[in-house]
Amino acid sequence: MSRVQALFSFVTENHPRSLKGLEESRAVAPELFDEVAEKFLGWAAKVHGETGYLPRCVDAFAIFSHDVLMSQARYEADGHYENDSFAKCEEAVYGRREVMDDYLWGVFLTNFMWAHHMDITRFYKDRFISKLPSAPKVVELAPGHGGWGVWMLSERPDATLHGYDVSPSSIVIASSVAEAAGVSGRVQYTRRNALDLESMPAGEADAVICSFLIEHLEEPWRLVAVISRLLKPGGRAFLTGALTAAQVDHIYEFRKESELVLLCEQHDLRVLETISVAPQRLLPKARFLPRSMGLLLQRRKSDMW
Amino acid sequence: MDTLAKLNEVFRDVFEDEDLTVGRETTAKTVAGWDSVMHITLMMSIERAFKLRFNSGEVANLKNVGALADLIDRKKA
Numbered sequence: 001m002s003r004v005q006a007l008f009s010f011v012t013e014n015h016p017r018s019l020k021g022l023e024e025s026r027a028v029a030p031e032l033f034d035e036v037a038e039k040f041l042g043w044a045a046k047v048h049g050e051t052g053y054l055p056r057c058v059d060a061f062a063i064f065s066h067d068v069l070m071s072q073a074r075y076e077a078d079g080h081y082e083n084d085s086f087a088k089c090e091e092a093v094y095g096r097r098e099v100m101d102d103y104l105w106g107v108f109l110t111n112f113m114w115a116h117h118m119d120i121t122r123f124y125k126d127r128f129i130s131k132l133p134s135a136p137k138v139v140e141l142a143p144g145h146g147g148w149g150v151w152m153l154s155e156r157p158d159a160t161l162h163g164y165d166v167s168p169s170s171i172v173i174a175s176s177v178a179e180a181a182g183v184s185g186r187v188q189y190t191r192r193n194a195l196d197l198e199s200m201p202a203g204e205a206d207a208v209i210c211s212f213l214i215e216h217l218e219e220p221w222r223l224v225a226v227i228s229r230l231l232k233p234g235g236r237a238f239l240t241g242a243l244t245a246a247q248v249d250h251i252y253e254f255r256k257e258s259e260l261v262l263l264c265e266q267h268d269l270r271v272l273e274t275i276s277v278a279p280q281r282l283l284p285k286a287r288f289l290p291r292s293m294g295l296l297l298q299r300r301k302s303d304m305w
Numbered sequence: 306m307d308t309l310a311k312l313n314e315v316f317r318d319v320f321e322d323e324d325l326t327v328g329r330e331t332t333a334k335t336v337a338g339w340d341s342v343m344h345i346t347l348m349m350s351i352e353r354a355f356k357l358r359f360n361s362g363e364v365a366n367l368k369n370v371g372a373l374a375d376l377i378d379r380k381k382a
């Protein structure tokens with residue numbers, strides 16, 4: 001039985017409420033779904049063992065997805081996100097292994113188990129990975145589970161990666177995923193707040209990956225300044241963010257796609273391409289459309305370039 | 306009215322099906338339309354009907370209606 005088949009039977013048996021979403025997700029792009037799912041689940045199986053990886057990851061996914069939807073329902077009622085302080089999120093979520101390990105294994109699966117995120121996954125592969133220069137030096141901000149960067153490394157044997165995440169769980173989990181993928185010799189993970197990289201030497205990275213961090217910050221523009229600073233002129237970044245999509249640790253409420261575009265333009269980043277996606281099934285009478293946005297950026301060489 | 310009977314009313318209301326009857330063994334496999342999004346509507350309606358509030362994690366992996374009824378009874382006790 002393939003890992004995809006095993007996933008479908010596990011979900012059918014143990015998480016029937018998640019089956020519809022899984023079917024929607026595979027229908028977006030069956031070949032890509034199978035490719036990514038086999039890869040990601042294969043790494044998870046190496047980390048957790050063949051008998052344990054599905055319960056470990058899919059149970060975490062079900063809880064994570066449920067929490068996200070529940071946050072969205074409370075956001076619909078209250079009109080604002082539940083948290084507004086990074087320090088509180090670090091204390092309650094990022095810094096607590098018992099919370100964060102489940103959270104990260106749950107998020108790990110959203111890359112292909114949330115139908116709208118399949119579009120972001122395709123965008124990343126086709127528009128970012130495939131366009132990297134040779135022997136790229138890549139920085140990943142907030143790798144979390146590590147899946148995005150490790151996938152890039154597995155596709156590009158000439159690439160190296162340095163990842164920075166504020167969460168100790170991330171460093172452990174991303175390292176284990178890299179090890180499982182056989183790329184650990186080309187990656188280094190450091191526990192550090194991405195905003196502290198403001199003081200790093202400028203212009204050393206060929207590319208930056210920064211997925212679903214920006215909405216977790218009180219001052220998201222500081223992150224965009226960091227991305228811009230790290231990149232060489234002409235270097236590219238893959239940036240994603242959430243708009244009117246609540247989660248326990250989402251702080252900054254982006255409402256329109258143009259807000260992210262403008263932030264990038266204000267920090268010497270050309271916006272080459274964007275994609276904005278939303279789930280197919282929404283809460284009844286939803287006021288807010290919970291969106292995920294992906295941006296492909298390029299560091300300007302000058303004002304005119 | 307006992308918890309299960311009251312829950313049945315909430316289910317009928319949420320799934321807009323006057324003939325729906327749930328028992329302790331009922332799961333999402335046997336109720337058409339009970340997906341992850343509908344589950345949230347159901348939980349919010351239960352919160353209103355029973356005047357309680359679920360914590361994160363409590364209701365994400367409930368196996369069947371019996372487990373849900375037991376959780377409600379524990380929270381109301």
Ligand SMILES: C[S@@+](CC[C@H](N)C(=O)[O-])C[C@H]1O[C@@H](n2cnc3c(N)ncnc32)[C@H](O)[C@@H]1O
Nearest residue numbers: 094142143144165166167170193194211212216
């Ligand atoms: C939703 S997860 C995203 C994980 C992964 N990049 C993805 O897209 O699936 C958010 C991650 O941001 C990390 N994080 C939050 N604030 C951070 C900060 N200021 N600097 C670095 N990492 C941060 C958290 O620890 C967590 O791993």
